[in-house]
Amino acid sequence: MKLYTYFRSSAAYRVRIALNLKGLAYDAVPVHLLKEGGQQLKPEYRAVNPSALVPALDDGGTVLTQSVAIIEYLDEAYPDMPLMPSDPLGRARVRSLALDVACDIHPLGNLRVLKYLVRQLGASDDDKNQWYVHWVSEGLAAIEARLAASPQTGRFCHGDSPTMADCLLVPQVFNAQRFNIDMAQFPTIARINAACVELPAFADAHPSRQPDAE
């Protein structure tokens, strides 16, 4: 398997965690989002993923895109070390927590969006940071409320082993910390994040541990 990745991409980070949790080896193909005006925007990469976003996963010649779809695929095609519960309600809970990150938080802080705010709308650095902090804080507060209220929350987001929800939560917490968001506001998330990052699968997926890290 080949993973088109960028060390600091939070969506790529999710897939790296999932691959590691499942014990699947892969070759990292770095796509630098800032160099050369963005390598993801070049025709060569658009031929891999017309959306010009990382990650993309090449499994035996078929290219898959969208981190959540990739993780679900890995879990279906390589069933050892499941990342999803077996019951439909549990699966719905894990998916919705993952999508709370993937749909409600992450798209608003993506590089291309922050660039648009600055270039097209003339946002200042302060405006941009406030925008980022606003959406991340609002999104994490909603996830915290869900996790804190549910008896299904365990050592991890859903029970006592990591699921797809944890694969999405940890990179989002990493990003929140980069923007100095105080995680003490979100004690359940902070506790789960701490439990995750001590596992080698999560630690090895960290941006600083990637071959293209700067």
Add this chain to the structure above:
Amino acid sequence: MKLYTYFRSSAAYRVRIALNLKGLAYDAVPVHLLKEGGQQLKPEYRAVNPSALVPALDDGGTVLTQSVAIIEYLDEAYPDMPLMPSDPLGRARVRSLALDVACDIHPLGNLRVLKYLVRQLGASDDDKNQWYVHWVSEGLAAIEARLAASPQTGRFCHGDSPTMADCLLVPQVFNAQRFNIDMAQFPTIARINAACVELPAFADAHPSRQPDAE
């Protein structure tokens, strides 16, 4: 089943299509996103969904959130009239097309985001419209490229019967048309949309056909 919905919410529209395609009856509970400063922001609705977003689905007392997770749940819990292919690669393709809408397009044009642009960043009506048109056009162009290039595209996004991908695509096209985006740029999407909207399941889910329509 009870669906917390708003006639013009594109995420609720997705779930209405899925429920109709699967022939599942439901009671619509309208949540008006504009009245009373937004009924979704009231404590009563936050108790249903801490994210303060529609839709939410109550199936026998369990509340599910996130439209994509809800549709996947419906497909698992009520397997008649499947909305997902049976092979992992086909499922990954359908999921990734759905997420191209749910993660890369829709979050950027959501009501709360457009409000932030105007109120916090002082965006003009023109700025707001350009922002909307930019992300929708870019996102639909990527989906068009994928659909046009794949032999798996049929009468619908994936083969010749509707899947979750169509449930997401049609509401996004509806929104694009509200903002006068020329769908002739996206001929494959336009063709699939036309095939969908002639089906009663899609037609009955249309915003104008909802009990809370204005």
